[in-house]
Amino acid sequence: MTPARAALRGFGWQPLGRRAPVLTGLDLAIEPGERLLLTGPSGSGKSTILRALAGVLGASVPGEVSGAVEVDARIGLLLQNPGDAVVAARIGRDVAFGPENAAMAREEIWRRVRESLAAIGMPYALEHPTQALSGGELQRLALAGVLALEPGLLLLDEPTSMLDAANAEGVRRAVLAVVAQTGASLLVVEHHVAPWLAHVDRVVVLGADGHITADTSPQELACMDPAALAGDGVWMPGLPAPTPLDLPATLVRPRHAPLPLRAESLAVELRTRTMRGPVTTPALRGVDAELAGAAVTAFTGPSGAGKSTLAAALAGLLVPVAGRVVAPEPAWHRWRPRDRAAQVGWVPQNAEHGFLTSRVCHEVVVTANRLGVEVDVGETLEAVGLSHLADANPYQLSGGEQRRLAIVAALAHRPPVLLLDEPTVGQDRDTWAAVVGWAMSAARAGAAVGVASHDPALAAASDHEVTLERGRVAIR
Amino acid sequence: MTRPEARQHQLRGAVLRANPLVLLAAGLLVVPGSFAVRSLPIGLVALGAYLLAGVVLLPSLRPALGRLGVVMLASVMVVYSTWLLGGHEVDTALTAGVRVLVLALPGAVLAVYVDPSRLADELGQRLGLPARFVVATSAALQRFDQLGQTWQHLDRARRARGFGPSRNPVRTFGYAASLTFALLVSALRGATQMSIAMDARGFADAHRRTWAEPVVWTVEDSALLCLGIALAALPVILYAL
Numbered sequence: 001m002t003p004a005r006a007a008l009r010g011f012g013w014q015p016l017g018r019r020a021p022v023l024t025g026l027d028l029a030i031e032p033g034e035r036l037l038l039t040g041p042s043g044s045g046k047s048t049i050l051r052a053l054a055g056v057l058g059a060s061v062p063g064e065v066s067g068a069v070e071v072d073a074r075i076g077l078l079l080q081n082p083g084d085a086v087v088a089a090r091i092g093r094d095v096a097f098g099p100e101n102a103a104m105a106r107e108e109i110w111r112r113v114r115e116s117l118a119a120i121g122m123p124y125a126l127e128h129p130t131q132a133l134s135g136g137e138l139q140r141l142a143l144a145g146v147l148a149l150e151p152g153l154l155l156l157d158e159p160t161s162m163l164d165a166a167n168a169e170g171v172r173r174a175v176l177a178v179v180a181q182t183g184a185s186l187l188v189v190e191h192h193v194a195p196w197l198a199h200v201d202r203v204v205v206l207g208a209d210g211h212i213t214a215d216t217s218p219q220e221l222a223c224m225d226p227a228a229l230a231g232d233g234v235w236m237p238g239l240p241a242p243t244p245l246d247l248p249a250t251l252v253r254p255r256h257a258p259l260p261l262r263a264e265s266l267a268v269e270l271r272t273r274t275m276r277g278p279v280t281t282p283a284l285r286g287v288d289a290e291l292a293g294a295a296v297t298a299f300t301g302p303s304g305a306g307k308s309t310l311a312a313a314l315a316g317l318l319v320p321v322a323g324r325v326v327a328p329e330p331a332w333h334r335w336r337p338r339d340r341a342a343q344v345g346w347v348p349q350n351a352e353h354g355f356l357t358s359r360v361c362h363e364v365v366v367t368a369n370r371l372g373v374e375v376d377v378g379e380t381l382e383a384v385g386l387s388h389l390a391d392a393n394p395y396q397l398s399g400g401e402q403r404r405l406a407i408v409a410a411l412a413h414r415p416p417v418l419l420l421d422e423p424t425v426g427q428d429r430d431t432w433a434a435v436v437g438w439a440m441s442a443a444r445a446g447a448a449v450g451v452a453s454h455d456p457a458l459a460a461a462s463d464h465e466v467t468l469e470r471g472r473v474a475i476r
Numbered sequence: 477m478t479r480p481e482a483r484q485h486q487l488r489g490a491v492l493r494a495n496p497l498v499l500l501a502a503g504l505l506v507v508p509g510s511f512a513v514r515s516l517p518i519g520l521v522a523l524g525a526y527l528l529a530g531v532v533l534l535p536s537l538r539p540a541l542g543r544l545g546v547v548m549l550a551s552v553m554v555v556y557s558t559w560l561l562g563g564h565e566v567d568t569a570l571t572a573g574v575r576v577l578v579l580a581l582p583g584a585v586l587a588v589y590v591d592p593s594r595l596a597d598e599l600g601q602r603l604g605l606p607a608r609f610v611v612a613t614s615a616a617l618q619r620f621d622q623l624g625q626t627w628q629h630l631d632r633a634r635r636a637r638g639f640g641p642s643r644n645p646v647r648t649f650g651y652a653a654s655l656t657f658a659l660l661v662s663a664l665r666g667a668t669q670m671s672i673a674m675d676a677r678g679f680a681d682a683h684r685r686t687w688a689e690p691v692v693w694t695v696e697d698s699a700l701l702c703l704g705i706a707l708a709a710l711p712v713i714l715y716a717l
Contacts, residue, residue: 051672054672054676055675055676055680056672056675056676056680059675059680060668060671060672060675060680061668061672075676076676076677077672077673077676077677079669079672079673081669083622084666084669084670084672084673085670085673085677086618086619087611087614087615087618087670087673087674088592088593088614088615088618089591089592089593089618090593092688093593093688093689096688097674097677097679098677098678099686099688100682100685100686100687100688101677101678101679101681101682101685102678102682102685103682103684103685103686104686105686106686106687106688106689106690109686109688110688113688131621142673145677146676146677149677149678155676272621272624272625272628312632315636317632317635317636336640336642337634337635337636337637337638337639337640338638338639338640340635340636340638341636341637341638342638344636345636346632346633346636348629348632348633348636350629352661352662352665353626353629353630353632353633353658353662354633354634354636354637355658356634356637356639356654366637367637367638370637370638370639371638395661395665409637410636410637
């Protein structure tokens with residue numbers, strides 16, 4: 001394997017169906033063996049650069065490329081969502097996918113599979129089902145799949161943004177060990193700069209307009225004014241968490257007092273249908289938790305602890321197997337969706353799952369119309385910085401824009417109880433400020449707010465914390 | 477090979493070790509066979525034979541029972557419409573219903589036990605189908621289970637926003653339609669991401685590719701294939717007699 005030299009010259013990209021290009025006239029070069037960190041606000045075109053170097057623009061992603069892309073060795077691409085790269089039901093066979101495509105002989109394939117899995121520290125046998133892996137393990141499996149082709153350039157697209165701190169650290173360590181071992185060039189795209197800074201040679205910051213605003217070494221970056229760079233939405237080291245937006249009370253004040261929602265020895269099992277029949281996994285056991293009015297309560301804990309499940313159960317969206325969520329009759333999960341929506345707003349972890357219409361401005365009012373509540377669409381969109389996108393299709397927004405839209409779509413009708421599922425995962429500072437700002441402003445206006453999150457900055461900003469561990473409450 | 481042993485230790489039964497082509501054949505052979513179900517006794521004997529084979533060979537009857545329910549529903553609808561339109565003849569109607577059961581049940585149950593990677597190996601290596609097509613299909617099948625989970629998440633998000641199934645059947649139908657559309661959108665999104673990941677791993681240019689695992693055909697596979705043929709032929713033989 002030789003470390004790759006890669007370059008974009010006068011590069012531009014316009015996705016199919018977009019009026020304006022995402023990037024124009026961009027020049028960026030990576031020297032052999034260089035480790036480069038690329039950062040910038042949501043929608044600035046970071047992922048586009050990565051995909052251009054990976055050679056998938058125009059092929060897997062329809063649109064128009066201009067300028068030149070030069071890469072002189074094999075690349076390896078790691079995507080944000082760990083599940084997206086899985087192609088086989090068993091881990092050995094999954095890692096073998098690349099070598100198979102390269103038409104290698106069978107002995108060579110398995111030699112590479114074993115070496116790659118050893119390099120990333122996978123503790124399981126080759127026959128282990130990919131379905132049984134956690135998010136962090138899936139991301140490391142994807143890394144092994146990439147390694148099996150012995151790439152000269154590793155391209156990582158926010159590889160840890162969906163993971164909790166411990167899993168993110170595991171993936172980072174695996175990446176750095178691999179780079180140290182193989183000498184491959186590295187390009188990491190990340191919002192959170194700090195954890196990578198000690199391990200890269202160079203940092204490039206993209207501005208909101210898709211042009212390079214800083215291209216420097218980590219040492220010099222430390223001397224620069226972090227606030228100036230944070231203006232681009234980047235999580236610079238040494239900066240305090242962004243100031244949550246202070247939203248006008250007219251947008252967030254609950255229409256009536258919140259129901260006193262309380263989980264009482266709550267037990268919930270999650271049931272998923274698979275090809276082999278339903279699979280049941282216990283998610284919560286004997287949980288007591290309370291959602292206080294006029295306060296933000298954070299549900300924290302490692303991945304799989306049951307944070308999201310508790311939020312969904314408090315929102316009345318899950319049926320308990322034992323215990324209950326205390327609410328007025330009938331049983332909370334039996335309330336008619338419309339009546340419950342008047343009491344509780346719930347924001348899903350995946351913003352796209354909640355979209356019901358094909359225009360941003362319709363999305364804001366659809367629940368309010370169902371309940372007969374007036375909403376000022378213009379002011380609401382203005383407050384979260386989406387005014388210019390009022391007529392856009394929700395599915396065409398960037399990740400950060402979708403997140404802000406999901407918040408207003410679920411909460412614009414001013415319910416007295418707010419439940420948010422991992423609302424800040426992978427977000428830039430501006431979106432963070434809008435999301436946390438909405439939660440805190442609503443709490444100040446009297447709402448009871450619950451947030452399931454592994455984001456320490458969000459936990460620090462909340463009034464109460466309920467820590468879960470393997471489905472039980474750990475510390476109060 | 478280590479693979480069958482590892483699988484055996486999870487679930488027991490011959491169909492788990494069976495070559496996916498055998499499962500496919502057993503599920504498809506019954507389709508022409510079921511046309512010979514011309515009377516109720518023939519149908520009941522054929523169905524009984526399949527049920528017996530199922531009890532003996534399947535590692536667990538739970539997934540089979542779920543599928544039986546769905547196929548039963550189709551069968552009952554056929555019985556009713558045949559009875560209604562076919563001059564209220566109970567015997568004819570029941571025969572038609574049993575025929576549907578014989579036709580659909582084996583395939584519906586056996587589909588559960590097809591491992592997508594092994595199926596791709598067989599289709600690509602033994603039957604020589606185009607590798608890219610076979611591998612893409614296998615990767616898509618492997619993601620099938622995710623659809624159930626996505627459906628749950630979509631349903632939750634809709635109910636939280638005040639929309640959900642109600643007692644009004646028209647509304648409930650509209651709700652299911654909107655969920656299905658959202659599921660398709662979400663599946664397409666996932667497929668795009670997946671194809672990016674696959675192409676970055678050399679799939680885009682893999683016009684000639686190799687296979688990490690060999691295909692194996694055991695004596696047990698031959699025996700199961702014979703059984704599948706015999707079961708499918710049973711109604712034909714009974715009809716000829």
